[in-house]
Amino acid sequence: MDVVLDNFGGYVDATVITVELTLLSFAVAFVVGVLVAAFRVSPVPPLRTVATLWVEALRNTPVIVLMYLFFFGLTKVGVSYSPFVSAVIVLAAYTSTFVAETVRSGINSVSRGQAEAGRALGLTFPQLLVLVVLPQALRTVVAPLGSVFIALIKNSAIAGAFAVLDIFGFSKALLNADAPPIATLVGAAVAYLVLALPAGWGVGFIERRVAIRR
Amino acid sequence: MTSTPDFLGDELGPRGRRRVMQATVVALVVIAAVVVIAVMRFAHKGQLSADLWRPLTKWSVDRFLLGGFVNTLKAAAVAMVLAMVIGALMSLARLDTHRAVGWPAGTYIDFFRALPELLLIFFSFFALPTLGVHPSAFQALVLGLSIYNGAVLGEIFRAGILSLDRGQGEAAAAIGLTHRQSMTAVILPQAARRMAPAIVSQLITLLKDTALGVIIGYDDALRRADNIGSFYNNRLQAYVFVALCYIAVNLVLSRIAHRLEVRQQRRLGAAPIEVAGVEDLAVMGAQASSKV
Numbered sequence: 001m002d003v004v005l006d007n008f009g010g011y012v013d014a015t016v017i018t019v020e021l022t023l024l025s026f027a028v029a030f031v032v033g034v035l036v037a038a039f040r041v042s043p044v045p046p047l048r049t050v051a052t053l054w055v056e057a058l059r060n061t062p063v064i065v066l067m068y069l070f071f072f073g074l075t076k077v078g079v080s081y082s083p084f085v086s087a088v089i090v091l092a093a094y095t096s097t098f099v100a101e102t103v104r105s106g107i108n109s110v111s112r113g114q115a116e117a118g119r120a121l122g123l124t125f126p127q128l129l130v131l132v133v134l135p136q137a138l139r140t141v142v143a144p145l146g147s148v149f150i151a152l153i154k155n156s157a158i159a160g161a162f163a164v165l166d167i168f169g170f171s172k173a174l175l176n177a178d179a180p181p182i183a184t185l186v187g188a189a190v191a192y193l194v195l196a197l198p199a200g201w202g203v204g205f206i207e208r209r210v211a212i213r214r
Numbered sequence: 215m216t217s218t219p220d221f222l223g224d225e226l227g228p229r230g231r232r233r234v235m236q237a238t239v240v241a242l243v244v245i246a247a248v249v250v251i252a253v254m255r256f257a258h259k260g261q262l263s264a265d266l267w268r269p270l271t272k273w274s275v276d277r278f279l280l281g282g283f284v285n286t287l288k289a290a291a292v293a294m295v296l297a298m299v300i301g302a303l304m305s306l307a308r309l310d311t312h313r314a315v316g317w318p319a320g321t322y323i324d325f326f327r328a329l330p331e332l333l334l335i336f337f338s339f340f341a342l343p344t345l346g347v348h349p350s351a352f353q354a355l356v357l358g359l360s361i362y363n364g365a366v367l368g369e370i371f372r373a374g375i376l377s378l379d380r381g382q383g384e385a386a387a388a389i390g391l392t393h394r395q396s397m398t399a400v401i402l403p404q405a406a407r408r409m410a411p412a413i414v415s416q417l418i419t420l421l422k423d424t425a426l427g428v429i430i431g432y433d434d435a436l437r438r439a440d441n442i443g444s445f446y447n448n449r450l451q452a453y454v455f456v457a458l459c460y461i462a463v464n465l466v467l468s469r470i471a472h473r474l475e476v477r478q479q480r481r482l483g484a485a486p487i488e489v490a491g492v493e494d495l496a497v498m499g500a501q502a503s504s505k506v
Contacts, residue, residue, distance in 0.1 A: 042237075043226065043230075043234045043237075044234055044237040044238050044241055045238060046238055046241040046242050046245055047237075047241050050241075050245060056461070056465065057457075057461060059494075060422075060460060060461040060464035060465055060468070061422075061457045061460050061461055061464075062422040062423065062424075062425035062426075062460055063422075064425045064426050064428060064429070064436065065425055065436060065453065065456055065457050065460060066457075068428075068436055068439075068453050069450070069453045069454070069457060072443075072449050072450075072453070073449055073450035073453045073454070074450065076259060076261055076449065076450045077255050077256050077259045077261050077450070078255070078259060095493070098493040098494075098496060098497055101497040101500070101501070102496060102497055102500040105497070105500035105501045106500065124233065125230075125233075141500050143488075143490075143499075144496040144497065144499055144500040145496075146490065147489075147490045147491050147492060147493065147495070147496035147499075148493050148496050148497075150328075150490060150491035151491055151492055151493040151496070152493075153330075154328075154329070154330040154331070154491070155330070155493075156330075157330035157332045157333060158330075158332055158426070160332075161332065161429050168330065168332060168333060168336075171333075172336070175336075175340055180344065181337075181340040181341040181343075181344055182337075182341045182344055182345075185333060185336060185337045185340070185341055188333055189329055189333060189337075192328065192329055192330060192333065193325070193328055193329070196328040196329075196491070197328065200328075200490060200491070203490075
């Protein structure tokens with residue numbers, strides 16, 4: 001376990017990077033996901049088609065394949081950012097599809113009368129969605145969105161294989177420097193547990209505060 | 215899953231239809247602009263040149279890449295079987311009346327479910343050799359996937375078993391069945407049906423995660439795409455090919471999962487199985503609860 005104690009500061013820094021990676025990716029994924037969900041239920045056919053393609057293409061491709069495409073493929077057409085930014089883009093794009101599907105389910109769970117009442121008041125579709133449907137829809141899907149967030153913490157480890165010094169990337173670098181593998185990787189596991197367990201509690205807390213169950 | 219959302223309610227009036235028409239035109243223009251810019255960018259960098267795409271139409275190249283994909287499917291298949299076995303044992307142990315059996319199983323499930331699979335695959339590949347076990351890339355990949363998915367499936371099985379009405383177990387006990395008899399004859403057959411959609415959904419996740427094998431050098435489609443890419447200088451194109459393989463297979467599997475789910479809802483009216491921390495299951499749970 002000496003390797004973990006000697007590099008304790010490094011593990012802490014790496015954990016901070018994993019937190020940044022996860023929070024940033026989730027923030028982007030949330031915004032994009034809600035937008036895509038809105039597109040999917042909108043009465044405008046081309047928007048529905050684009051949103052469906054986005055969801056089906058990205059959620060059915062493994063994150064690692066998306067990473068390869070973005071890191072090594074899209075550089076060929078001049079798209080290249082720092083490893084951290086690239087990882088955020090890929091993780092956010094992948095996660096946005098799950099946010100979108102979850103939010104869309106929430107939208108479908110809002111009772112019909114709400115939308116009909118909004119229509120009767122003369123609200124346009126965007127007004128109806130933003131003022132009436134989404135506030136209710138989001139509160140019904142807090143728990144599944146929490147699951148998506150926790151899954152994202154775990155998926156973020158894949159960024160570590162692409163030169164991001166998050167928890168996984170840092171322990172990988174230690175291994176390359178001939179650190180003892182068991183202690184190094186157990187240290188990484190502990191760091192992930194330290195993040196995942198409170199995240200689970202946090203989701204439970206938010207759920208108790210804002211969620212409505214139907 | 216109709217294309218028009220339920221909540222739109224009645225048909226649009228003349229003004230609504232006009233707005234939709236306007237939005238459609240604007241959307242089409244924006245989409246066309248984005249596509250044109252992307253195509254121009256690709257063309258400008260020569261990535262649309264036929265020389266880069268043509269190798270992918272050669273059967274020898276396709277066979278090579280698909281062979282890699284078959285390797286992925288093989289690893290996924292073995293991991294699925296092992297994970298199901300681990301999951302079944304863990305869930306039964308966790309529900310066992312003896313604490314000494316239940317506690318370790320519960321710890322296993324909660325511990326490994328919270329870890330990234332990549333870490334477990336890495337551990338199998340790089341840490342086991344220091345203990346004198348030297349797994350191949352295939353074995354390490356399968357082991358890492360099985361440990362993690364065994365934990366997730368264990369939780370699915372447990373939730374499925376607990377979702378049954380208490381009366382089922384009580385009735386079995388009342389007619390004198392032992393714990394084991396009531397499990398095999400009464401509880402498990404019913405629970406299995408309820409769990410089917412969640413299991414298929416998790417197997418899709420497992421198949422996607424099998425692609426992680428490339429990180430430890432497993433000879434899968436992604437690695438072979440690298441080889442093809444460096445030979446023909448068409449990485450981008452080769453990766454697109456691999457992505458399409460995954461999308462095709464996963465779309466078919468998602469359809470199956472969705473069918474099962476619809477059937478389950480109709481026949482059993484059963485609540486979905488919810489397991490926290492897995493993205494595909496989260497979507498399935500949300501979809502199911504929105505229909506109830």
